[in-house]
Amino acid sequence: MRWSAMYTAMSLRTCSGLHPAPLRSSLRRPPQFASGAALRLFSSPPSLPDYGSTSVEVDSHRLSKPSKAGLSKAGLSKAGLSKPQAAKAAKFRRKDLDGKSLISDTLVDMDNDETFQDTLARLKRDGAKRMTLEEKKNRRRALDALGVQPFSAFVPERNAGKAVARKATQVFQLNIGLYCNQACGHCHVESSPRRKEMMDRATADRCLQILASSPEVTTLDITGGAPEMQAEFRHIVREARRLRPDLDIIVSTPDRCNLTVVHEPGQEDLIAFLKEHKVHVIASLPCYSAKNVNQQRGSGVFDRSVSALLALNEQGFGQPGSDLTLDLVYNPLGAFLPPPQEMLEDKYKEELLEEFGVVFNNLYTMTNMPVKRFADFLHRRGELQEYMELLVRNFNLDTTESLMCTNTVSVGWDGKIYDCDFNQQLGVAVGSDDAFSDDSKSVHNIEALKELFPEKIAFDNHCYGCTAGMGSS
Ligand code: SF4
Numbered sequence: 260m261r262w263s264a265m266y267t268a269m270s271l272r273t274c275s276g277l278h279p280a281p282l283r284s285s286l287r288r289p290p291q292f293a294s295g296a297a298l299r300l301f302s303s304p305p306s307l308p309d310y311g312s313t314s315v316e317v318d319s320h321r322l323s324k325p326s327k328a329g330l331s332k333a334g335l336s337k338a339g340l341s342k343p344q345a346a347k348a349a350k351f352r353r354k355d356l357d358g359k360s361l362i363s364d365t366l367v368d369m370d371n372d373e374t375f376q377d378t379l380a381r382l383k384r385d386g387a388k389r390m391t392l393e394e395k396k397n398r399r400r401a402l403d404a405l406g407v408q409p410f411s412a413f414v415p416e417r418n419a420g421k422a423v424a425r426k427a428t429q430v431f432q433l434n435i436g437l438y439c440n441q442a443c444g445h446c447h448v449e450s451s452p453r454r455k456e457m458m459d460r461a462t463a464d465r466c467l468q469i470l471a472s473s474p475e476v477t478t479l480d481i482t483g484g485a486p487e488m489q490a491e492f493r494h495i496v497r498e499a500r501r502l503r504p505d506l507d508i509i510v511s512t513p514d515r516c517n518l519t520v521v522h523e524p525g526q527e528d529l530i531a532f533l534k535e536h537k538v539h540v541i542a543s544l545p546c547y548s549a550k551n552v553n554q555q556r557g558s559g560v561f562d563r564s565v566s567a568l569l570a571l572n573e574q575g576f577g578q579p580g581s582d583l584t585l586d587l588v589y590n591p592l593g594a595f596l597p598p599p600q601e602m603l604e605d606k607y608k609e610e611l612l613e614e615f616g617v618v619f620n621n622l623y624t625m626t627n628m629p630v631k632r633f634a635d636f637l638h639r640r641g642e643l644q645e646y647m648e649l650l651v652r653n654f655n656l657d658t659t660e661s662l663m664c665t666n667t668v669s670v671g672w673d674g675k676i677y678d679c680d681f682n683q684q685l686g687v688a689v690g691s692d693d694a695f696s697d698d699s700k701s702v703h704n705i706e707a708l709k710e711l712f713p714e715k716i717a718f719d720n721h722c723y724g725c726t727a728g729m730g731s732s
């Protein structure tokens with residue numbers, strides 16, 4: 260159901276309770292587009308971001324009064340939960356789900372979803388490379404129809420001739436495998452329980468050696484798939500912590516830790532492990548409403564996610580004064596930009612605390628990138644052009660300073676090196692614009708990350724997703 264139904268009615272609300280108008284009607288083409296001279300669109304840019312079809316009714320968006328226990332920016336301590344909040348926490352901490360896998364439900368959902376089945380058949384018939392090239396062509400055609408330049412020419416023109424350049428690598432991101440207990444409709448790495456690609460020990464150890472010889476790295480971002488379900492996850496965390504006690508080790512899926520993994524069989528000690536190694540958890544929760552989350556991520560995901568958040572809270576994650584960080588990520592449930600981050604964070608904190616007794620540290624909002632499953636979804640619905648228009652219209656030069664690719668190196672499960680997670684999924688290796696190139700750089704042929712410094716970033720038209728509104732990376 261999540262695949263074909265998740266975005267069907269664009270009557271979906273944003274999670275903030277703010278109503279996105281239907282994509283087609285909301286994307287009125289500015290007069291400059293009508294003339295075909297797209298660049299003139301930007302001669303008097305709109306105030307940015309305009310949030311596309313997300314109608315941000317700031318004035319009518321009022322938070323209810325905090326409860327007597329108080330609602331601080333950092334949330335409340337467990338001890339500070341009011342009686343009703345504590346009762347909610349007890350109710351929603353579903354210990355009965357511990358050790359119960361979500362995988363059989365995910366497989367049933369996948370089998371019953373026509374769109375998913377159709378994509379699988381195309382993948383089998385055409386192969387990943389051909390499908391990716393087709394996707395790239397579709398984005399190009401959409402921009403041609405709008406009269407918009409390729410991203411690589413667009414940015415320097417908007418930035419007084421200055422191209423975006425690579426800086427020292429601060430974030431070393433390892434995608435250690437594509438296996439996941441979920442199969443979310445928007446997943447840009449196309450993970451599911453059927454994906455078996457996984458990093459092996461030799462590649463994991465090579466990554467650790469490179470980490471040891473790259474002292475400029477401050478953050479190790481371990482992602483997947485569900486990273487916790489990959490064979491080398493615990494080995495990498497243990498060794499990285501031993502090598503670098505100061506390192507910020509993040510565990511995340513492409514849309515951050517999927518939370519439900521906490522209940523999978525064999526993961527009973529996962530939270531204790533994360534705590535022991537002071538892993539920073541960034542978890543995805545695309546809404547505080549069960550209906551929206553289950554639509555996007557699959558049946559039963561919401562209850563499991565809330566229960567997992569409570570289990571993390573119990574161990575100190577997200578609690579004020581604790582050094583165990585629990586952050587959440589919001590991504591829109593449809594083809595619109597996320598609402599303002601700070602406002603949504605307040606709303607999330609209020610809803611999760613009052614309704615479920617959950618506390619957390621920060622909420623980050625992310626734009627859906629027009630790649631892989633989401634690009635396919637837009638193309639099938641004839642909405643790719645409008646989404647690209649939304650992204651281009653919301654181009655925000657300020658985001659170019661902090662693009663993921665400027666300070667991150669992303670490694671695939673097989674050791675290949677990319678500028679970012681998105682390029683990784685599109686098969687565009689670092690220093691290359693040849694999708695799925697075989698002679699690309701890999702952890703097996705470099706010694707330290709500084710060797711990558713001269714390589715140009717491989718920008719392409721999906722990059723408009725990273726520079727729209729408040730950015731996505
Ligand atoms: S978005 Fe995350 S949780 Fe969902 S299928 Fe992809 S990797 Fe798994």
Ligand code: SF4
Pocket residue numbers: 662663664665678679680681682716717718719721722725732
């Ligand atoms: S998608 Fe493009 S802009 Fe975004 S991080 Fe990757 S290379 Fe940079």
